[in-house]
Amino acid sequence: MTSSPHLLADEVTVGYGRQVVLDGVTLRIDRGETVGLRGPSGCGKSTLVRVLALLRRPEGGRVSIDGTPVGGVRYAVPVDLRTRVAVLFQSPRAAADPRLSLDDLIAEPLRAIRTPEPAVRERVAELAELVGLTPDLRGRRPHAVSDGQLQRACLARALVHRPDYLLCDEATAMLDASTQAHVAAVIRDYQRAQRAGVLIVTHDEILLNRWADRVVDLVGTASAVT
Numbered sequence: 001m002t003s004s005p006h007l008l009a010d011e012v013t014v015g016y017g018r019q020v021v022l023d024g025v026t027l028r029i030d031r032g033e034t035v036g037l038r039g040p041s042g043c044g045k046s047t048l049v050r051v052l053a054l055l056r057r058p059e060g061g062r063v064s065i066d067g068t069p070v071g072g073v074r075y076a077v078p079v080d081l082r083t084r085v086a087v088l089f090q091s092p093r094a095a096a097d098p099r100l101s102l103d104d105l106i107a108e109p110l111r112a113i114r115t116p117e118p119a120v121r122e123r124v125a126e127l128a129e130l131v132g133l134t135p136d137l138r139g140r141r142p143h144a145v146s147d148g149q150l151q152r153a154c155l156a157r158a159l160v161h162r163p164d165y166l167l168c169d170e171a172t173a174m175l176d177a178s179t180q181a182h183v184a185a186v187i188r189d190y191q192r193a194q195r196a197g198v199l200i201v202t203h204d205e206i207l208l209n210r211w212a213d214r215v216v217d218l219v220g221t222a223s224a225v226t
């Protein structure tokens with residue numbers, strides 16, 4: 001293994017109750033590359049994403065970022081480390097706080113680390129423009145926008161800390177073709193600019209062929225992918 005910067009799930013094991021979902025799975029995402037992850041429904045792709053996103057602690061194995069082992073999950077991880085990884089889920093409605101305006105959704109991770117308000121407003125405006133959210137949409141709450149508009153806000157939120165690794169779990173699956181193309185273009189441009197590592201989880205073979213530098217298969221319990 002080379003020493004280029006990478007996000008690594010190393011021999012990760014995860015179970016829910018007595019069901020082992022991931023059994024010694026290894027997945028590495030290098031900075032600057034797009035890795036596609038596919039596999040049958042229920043094989044554990046989203047579970048692996050949650051482990052890599054530092055949202056779920058594996059029962060076995062470890063996650064490291066550029067060689068630094070990550071001990072805990074969520075807010076137990078030092079802010080400098082946890083903000084290096086961001087995730088975009090399939091359903092923006094499940095991910096977004098319905099009480100917040102789109103602007104506040106995007107701003108919330110910055111406010112959580114006490115970013116000065118002028119800098120928050122500047123970054124939110126920059127990202128809203130990047131993802132194509134017009135000023136009239138930015139003040140609305142999730143119930144008053146479409147799924148595509150809400151997913152644009154979730155993408156802006158995911159990019160707010162300029163992550164080195166972006167994990168996309170079926171993130172464009174429920175979008176219409178033009179929103180899907182725009183979201184994909186924003187992610188690709190961001191990846192080039194930041195030299196980010198991107199993970200694309202999808203059942204869409206066309207998307208994988210177009211987008212991924214390499215594709216790995218997760219076939220279920222006891223599988224190992226690299």
Ligand SMILES: Nc1ncnc2c1ncn2[C@@H]1O[C@H](COP(=O)(O)OP(=O)(O)OP(=O)(O)O)[C@@H](O)[C@H]1O
Nearest residue numbers: 016017019021039040041042043044045046047048
């Ligand atoms: N919170 C949970 N509690 C119990 N079981 C869970 C939980 N989350 C996932 N599972 C189970 O773990 C297995 C893997 O789920 P996961 O969502 O990771 O699969 P997936 O490959 O992403 O599936 P899909 O392609 O359908 O999204 C499934 O059998 C699922 O029912």
